[in-house]
Amino acid sequence: MPLLWINGPFGGGKTQTAYELRRRLPGSVVCDPEHVGFGLHRTLPPALRGDFQDLPAWRRGVYEVLDLALREHTDGPVIVPMTLVEPAYFEEVVGRLRAAHGADRVHHFALLARRETVLKRLTERGLGRGLKRESFAVSKLDGCLERLNRPEFAHHIRTDRLTVPQVADEVARTAGLWLAPNTDGPLRHRLRRVRVGLAHIRFD
Template identity: 70%
Template sequence: MLIWINGPFGGGKTQTAYELRRRLPGSVVCDPEHVGFGLRRMTPPGLRGDFQDLAAWRQGVYEVLDLALRKHPGTVIVPMTVVEPRYFDETVGRLRGDGHDVRHFALLAERGTVLRRLRERGLGHAVRFVAGKDAPLRRESFAVAKLDLCLSRLSGDAFGEHVGTDRLTVPQVAEHVAASAGLRLAPATGGALRARLRRTATGLRHIRFD
């Protein structure tokens, strides 16, 4: 089975993915951003854009996930924002068309909740509220610039199953996803402090500088 965790940037995809991996024996996280950032680094700076616009990214993601689903014995977990319907069809849709068991979940939250999470996770370009509007401390971040589009697109029926996360913790979101997919998670252990430290470590490992 493949669990694709979609959602806006800052919506909790990566944290949920690694919570699932920790509590689901034999599972593995396959992050399509690695393909994208490899392609980005290979491209001359003046030609760089959104790596999802590259056919090579969609093809590469499909091929790696198809291989993982055919050869890896456990659940494959994919945290990745995809909001363009055609790109969604060329990745999630194509894998399903090949007969793979792909469960897709869109993590959704109120705009203010996502902005708060972006601030709290300490990305390179923090966001603050000024007179009720979000204003970048340095320059408008990619995450904030895409937020409204992500929330609008992912709310559509084509991007179900939807999971409202405003009032859920990361373990609760993971448990919801697992239950919907018919998977049994190991119990959450270690206490609140250890869980916070794990989330902080996961966030630090996934900060991007390019």
């Protein structure tokens, strides 16, 4: 079974797309590398907590967890929603997984949109505090978009005019996977997005 790495800027729709794929791909699982980072933060003294992606332990740990999932989980695809824009780190994790399992099994997608589109999405998920609550994501936005546009971060999907189900359709089509039909109406789709968003509010 393949691995689907869903990359993109913070607020770019990675988590929503990942859970839409899980809903419509039988046997699939979501493996979120952020949990590895949060575990490292909880373990380290506060003064040593920075960007967990800078920790070699995070990159090694993510590789080992995903390598294990690819080897042992045979029921469906492994879906990984994670912003990863440092080329060296990308090669250390995604490149190493491709070397171990083959580029035909390890697929990477960068969800891209105009800056204005991403800012609008960040405002909508700000829980009434708008972009103030999303200050970290806003501070990283321009750098993320610039780097992810580079060829080494292909396959690129422009999401400005796509719904989450349509993005999931494009991911599956590119990876050669069959998705169960999307039967959600507008209201159910909206409620599903809210539920996924609330379930993934970060307090760490």
